[in-house]
Structures are given as C-alpha cells and as structure tokens.
Amino acid sequence: MKQPSLALKHRITQLEQKARRVGTAIVVYGLLVLIGYVFLFPILKMVSQSFMDSRDIVDPNILFIPSHLSFANFVQAWQTMSMPGSLFNSVWLSFLLASFQAVSSAMAGYAFARFQFRGKMLLMFLVLATYIIPVQVLVIPRFMVFSFYDLVGSVLPLLAVAFLGQGLSGPIFILIFRNFFEMLPPSIDEAAQIDGASRFQTFVRITLAMSVPILIVCFLFSFVWNWNETYVTGLVAAGKFRTLPLELEGFVASYTRLFIKPGSQTSKINEAIRMAGTLVSIAPLLLIYGFLQRQFVEGIEKTGITGE
Amino acid sequence: MKAKRQRDWKQRGKAHRRRETRSALLFLSPWLLGFVLFSAFPFFYSIYLSVCEVRFSYTGVATKFIGANNYIRALVGVGQLDFVPALLEFIGTTLVYTPLILVFSLVLAMLLKQKIRAKGFFRAIYFIPVIILSGPLFNEMGNNGSIHISGIRDLVLLRMVAAVSPQLMQLLLYLFDNIIVIFWFSGVQIVIFLNALQKIDRSLYEASSIDGATSWQTFWMITLPIIRPMTVLVSVYSIVNLGAFSSNKVSQLIRSNLFALVAGAGYGYSAALSWIYFLVMLAIIGLFFVLLKKRDRNPGGMPDASVFSTRRTGGPRK
Numbered sequence: 001m002k003q004p005s006l007a008l009k010h011r012i013t014q015l016e017q018k019a020r021r022v023g024t025a026i027v028v029y030g031l032l033v034l035i036g037y038v039f040l041f042p043i044l045k046m047v048s049q050s051f052m053d054s055r056d057i058v059d060p061n062i063l064f065i066p067s068h069l070s071f072a073n074f075v076q077a078w079q080t081m082s083m084p085g086s087l088f089n090s091v092w093l094s095f096l097l098a099s100f101q102a103v104s105s106a107m108a109g110y111a112f113a114r115f116q117f118r119g120k121m122l123l124m125f126l127v128l129a130t131y132i133i134p135v136q137v138l139v140i141p142r143f144m145v146f147s148f149y150d151l152v153g154s155v156l157p158l159l160a161v162a163f164l165g166q167g168l169s170g171p172i173f174i175l176i177f178r179n180f181f182e183m184l185p186p187s188i189d190e191a192a193q194i195d196g197a198s199r200f201q202t203f204v205r206i207t208l209a210m211s212v213p214i215l216i217v218c219f220l221f222s223f224v225w226n227w228n229e230t231y232v233t234g235l236v237a238a239g240k241f242r243t244l245p246l247e248l249e250g251f252v253a254s255y256t257r258l259f260i261k262p263g264s265q266t267s268k269i270n271e272a273i274r275m276a277g278t279l280v281s282i283a284p285l286l287l288i289y290g291f292l293q294r295q296f297v298e299g300i301e302k303t304g305i306t307g308e
Numbered sequence: 309m310k311a312k313r314q315r316d317w318k319q320r321g322k323a324h325r326r327r328e329t330r331s332a333l334l335f336l337s338p339w340l341l342g343f344v345l346f347s348a349f350p351f352f353y354s355i356y357l358s359v360c361e362v363r364f365s366y367t368g369v370a371t372k373f374i375g376a377n378n379y380i381r382a383l384v385g386v387g388q389l390d391f392v393p394a395l396l397e398f399i400g401t402t403l404v405y406t407p408l409i410l411v412f413s414l415v416l417a418m419l420l421k422q423k424i425r426a427k428g429f430f431r432a433i434y435f436i437p438v439i440i441l442s443g444p445l446f447n448e449m450g451n452n453g454s455i456h457i458s459g460i461r462d463l464v465l466l467r468m469v470a471a472v473s474p475q476l477m478q479l480l481l482y483l484f485d486n487i488i489v490i491f492w493f494s495g496v497q498i499v500i501f502l503n504a505l506q507k508i509d510r511s512l513y514e515a516s517s518i519d520g521a522t523s524w525q526t527f528w529m530i531t532l533p534i535i536r537p538m539t540v541l542v543s544v545y546s547i548v549n550l551g552a553f554s555s556n557k558v559s560q561l562i563r564s565n566l567f568a569l570v571a572g573a574g575y576g577y578s579a580a581l582s583w584i585y586f587l588v589m590l591a592i593i594g595l596f597f598v599l600l601k602k603r604d605r606n607p608g609g610m611p612d613a614s615v616f617s618t619r620r621t622g623g624p625r626k
Contacts (some may be wrong), residue, residue, distance in 0.1 A: 028419055036433040038491050043436060098486035108339040130347055132548055135580040136563050139406045141350035164342025172545055176500065179537050183507050199331045214503050224439050285439050
C-alpha cells in the first residue's frame with residue numbers, strides 16, 4: 001500500500017485544523033447569540049410595547065412592530081414620573097452611594113486579603129452573617145436606629161450607611177474585593193514597601209491601580225442595585241425625596257391622578273404606558289453602562305500584569 | 309544561642325503581628341464603625357425579637373418574652389403548615405440551581421474571554437440581567453410574561469416531540485423554563501468569573517501549551533485551581549441571591565408575617581423565620597465550602613475553607 005505523500009498529509013492536517021476552528025466558532029457564536037437572545041428578549045419586547053397604542057397591544061397580528069410610530073406614551077410617562085427632577089435625584093444619589101460603597105468595601109477587602117490578625121475569622125463571619133440574614137427583618141430595627149440618631153426624613157442615613165460599608169449588599173463587595181486582591185501577587189506590595197511606601201500608599205497606588213476593572217464592576221453593581229432599591233429609600237426619605245424607581249412604583253396612582261378625569265369611563269392605564277415608564281426608569285442605567293463598558297474593557301487590557 | 313535566636317524571632321514576630329493588626333484595623337475602621345453604629349443593634353435586636361411576641365403601636369414597640377415559641381410554631385406548629393415545605397423547596401432548588409449556575413456562568417465567562425468579535429456587544433448583553441433582576445422591573449416583566457420566551461411551544465421540533473409523547477414535551481418545557489431561570493440568575497456570576505479569568509497570567513497558558521497540554525487539561529490544572537476561590541464566592545452570592553429573591557416562598561412568608569396582626573404572627577414570628585432561614589443558608593454555604601475547597605494542600609489539617617483562607621492563589625506554588 002502506498003503511503004500518502006508528506007505534502008498531502010500536511011494539507012489534510014491543515015484542513016482538519018481549519019474545520020475544527022470553524023466548528024468551534026459556530027458553536028461559540030451560536031451559544032452566545034442564543035443566550036444573548038434570552039437576555040435581550042424582554043428589553044426588546046419592552047421597547048416595542050412602549051411604542052404601541054392601546055389597540056396594538058391587544059391586536060394578535062402585531063407582535064413587535066407597532067402600526068404607527070408615536071411618542072405619546074413617553075410624553076405621558078415623562079409627566080407621570082415627574083421627570084427630570086426624579087431622574088436627577090436618582091443619578092446623584094446612586095452615584096454617591098456606589099462610590100462610597102466601592103471605596104469602603106475595597107478597604108475592608110484589602111484588610112482581609114493582606115493582613116493577619118486576631119479575630120479575623122470572627123470578623124469575616126460577621127461580614128458573611130450580615131449578608132445572609134434576610135434584609136426584611138433588619139429594616140425595622142435599622143429604622144429605629146436612624147430615628148435614634150434623628151436622621152429620618154432625608155437620604156442622609158443611606159449615605160452614612162454606604163460610607164461606613166454597611167450599604168446594600170455591602171458584604172458581597174467586601175468578599176469580591178478580598179478575593180481579587182488575593183489574586184494579585186503580594187510581592188509587588190512588598191516591593192513598594194521596601195521602596196518606602198506606606199501601607200495606605202501601597203493600597204491606593206498599587207492594589208487599587210491594578211484593580212481598576214473590578215473597581216468599576218463593583219461600582220456598577222452597586223449603582224444598579226442602589227438605583228433599583230425602593231423599600232428602604234422610601235421608608236427613610238419618608239416622601240421627601242423621590243427617586244425614579246419610587247416614581248415607577250407609584251406609577252399607576254400618579255397616572256390616574258394626572259390623566260384620568262374622575263367619573264370618566266374612558267381608558268384605564270394600559271400596558272404600553274407602563275412599559276414606557278419602566279423603560280424610562282432603566283434607560284439611564286443602560287446609558288451609564290454603555291459609557292463605563294468601554295472603560296471596563298480597556299481597563300482589563302491595560303492592567304493585565306498578574307502572576308510573577 | 310539557638311534558644312536566644314528563637315526568642316528574638318518570636319519577639320520580632322510579636323511586634324510584627326501587632327503592627328499588622330493595627331494596619332488591618334485601620335483599613336477596617338470604616339466598616340467596623342459602620343457595623344457598631346448601624347448593623348450591630350439591628351442584628352442582635354432581631355435575635356431578641358425572635359423570642360418575643362411583638363406588637364407595634366404609636367408609642368413604640370411592645371415586646372413580650374415567649375421563649376422558643378416562635379421557633380417551635382414555625383417548625384412543628386399546628387396550622388403553620390406553610391413554612392417547612394417552603395423551606396424544603398428552597399433547599400431543593402438551591403442545591404440544584406447553584407451548581408448549574410456555577411457551571412453555566414463559568415462556561416459563558418470562558419466563551420466571552422476568548423478572542424471573539426463584538427466582545428463589547430456580548431458583554432453588554434450579559435450585563436442586562438444585572439440591571440433587570442434587581443428591581444421592581446423583574447416582577448413587572450414576570451407578570452406580563454416577558455421573561456419566558458413566547459412561541460417556544462410552537463416550535464416544529466417540540467410539536468413533533470409532543471406528537472410522540474406529551475409527557476416528554478412537558479419535561480422539555482419544564483427544563484427549558486428552568487434553564488432560562490438559570491440564565492437570568494447568572495448575570496453577576498458571569499461578570500465575576502470573567503474578571504477573574506482576565507487576571508490569570510497568560511504565560512501560564514503559553515507554558516502549558518508548549519508542554520503539550522490539551523485545553524481540557526489546561527482547564528483542570530491551571531484555570532480551575534486559580535479560579536477556585538471565586539467559585540466559593542460565586543456560590544455564596546448565588547445562594548443568598550436565590551434566598552432573597554422576591555418571589556421565593558420563604559422570603560414571601562417572612563415579608564407577609566412582618567406586620568400581620570393575626571395571633572401568633574407578627575414581627576417576632578418573622579424574625580424567628582428569618583433566623584431559621586439564616587441557619588439553613590449558612591449550612592448550604594458551608595456545604596459548598598467543603599465541596600469547593602482545596603483538597604490536596606493540607607490533608608488532615610484544619611479545614612481550609614477558601615473564603616476564609618488567607619492563602620494567595622495568584623499562581624502556582626513555587
């Protein structure tokens with residue numbers, strides 16, 4: 001039997017490799033697109049519904065494309081949610097809360113990642129415990145604490161709590177930072193200290209500088225979660241401070257007050273306007289994510305120094 | 309001579325330890341202060357409330373000590389048949405979902421880490437669950453069915469299956485619905501894994517490919533050991549997230565009982581439920597600790613739970 005020539009063999013391996021690459025690419029992109037569709041679907045549906053009028057919504061022939069383009073829903077939603085005041089409130093409050101939380105959690109995470117001290121296990125356990133205990137049961141005692149300090153009626157308690165590392169889902173940020181700081185080689189810290197940097201300088205100039213991506217991730221998580229948080233915010237602010245999601249919660253009532261004359265038989269609020277309101281309330285999140293996303297990707301490429 | 313040197317070292321070690329402790333406390337000071345000022349009281353007060361009957365009035369909180377009655381009623385009480393089944397259901401779902409979420413989010417993060425086109429676009433999409441799942445929004449969408457993809461029932465393939473065996477079709481639909489739920493619960497986890505994967509030194513992969521390792525081997529020998537602490541972190545997050553989710557039955561019970569005025573319900577009862585729930589979640593987290601911990605490093609020694617461990621995991625041991 002004649003052996004195939006070397007060139008032919010080589011060609012066959014090349015083809016095999018290429019086929020394998022193409023096959024992998026198909027599987028990878030197929031999965032990514034499929035799963036992406038699952039995530040994107042509700043948003044797409046929301047966008048399309050928010051442009052529909054009350055007839056389009058019930059029309060079974062109209063699935064995604066409304067019969068005509070109109071921004072009427074958005075105009076009404078805009079007025080109902082007392083934009084842009086509530087938007088402004090939401091933006092600065094979430095921004096401050098997220099910044100405070102990122103910084104205080106990073107500090108605590110650094111302490112757990114880099115130092116040996118007595119009581120460390122106990123403190124770690126407390127961090128974990130405050131995360132696991134259902135929040136609902138802490139709300140009333142915490143409210144009592146706030147009124148004890150005479151802080152109710154403003155967003156000050158929220159800011160203080162975030163500044164001191166006890167904010168919304170704070171423990172998970174501490175754990176995230178701790179784990180990521182542990183992935184950085186301590187030899188860089190040691191080198192900085194030999195060069196005369198203090199512990200705090202090392203933390204800011206070395207550890208944080210190398211962790212920009214995870215800092216942004218935590219900031220984003222915190223921003224989103226604080227943005228969407230309404231229960232405690234509503235309780236603490238006691239009606240004196242309205243955020244966008246709070247307005248969304250009271251959407252039906254506000255809408256009825258504004259647009260439906262008493263006694264009239266005409267339309268109740270319809271799904272489309274609700275969807276427009278919902279879209280308005282998360283649009284800023286999508287926008288901010290769009291901005292930070294670029295920095296997030298670049299940050300990863302820039303700070304690729306790891307290992308030894 | 310030798311003894312003196314040892315004593316010397318010991319003393320130096322002590323001074324070093326003291327300095328370490330001081331610096332650590334400095335970094336921890338915001339958190340510690342916050343815990344003392346804002347969290348310690350609610351935390352311990354809710355333990356106290358769980359052994360009380362609590363009534364709210366205009367003048368304040370009225371508590372009456374009733375011992376373990378709240379706990380007993382929750383677990384074996386007559387007419388309180390909703391808590392234990394809800395708790396068991398939670399345990400079941402969590403034990404099934406958490407490993408699935410772990411695997412799914414790790415696989416997806418690894419896909420996203422590869423050199424692919426439109427990386428930014430895909431990352432943007434995978435962040436969407438984070439934005440949506442955390443708000444009043446998710447409930448809104450759950451209500452109008454946006455979470456489940458409509459029309460799946462009409463797929464030709466599924467119709468063919470249904471023609472052969474309706475039970476199988478039901479099973480497939482059930483699986484599909486659950487897979488989508490897992491997708492939705494994996495947003496944060498994907499982002500955490502993705503960031504951890506980015507931190508792995510590329511030269512490790514180069515070295516292993518030069519040594520002729522297959523990608524399967526590389527995953528088990530390099531990626532997973534470095535990622536291991538993250539798997540613990542992610543499972544902690546997943547378990548608590550599943551537990552705190554607003555349509556979870558246990559957390560619904562806790563919420564609905566907070567201000568209930570029925571005899572035997574109320575804040576104290578809710579607090580008792582919360583603490584039982586707490587212990588259950590702690591046990592599940594402990595289980596995942598044990599399952600995901602490093603095994604080979606110190607056989608027979610102290611259990612090395614990686615969230616609590618202080619070992620660095622930045623690369624291979626030298």
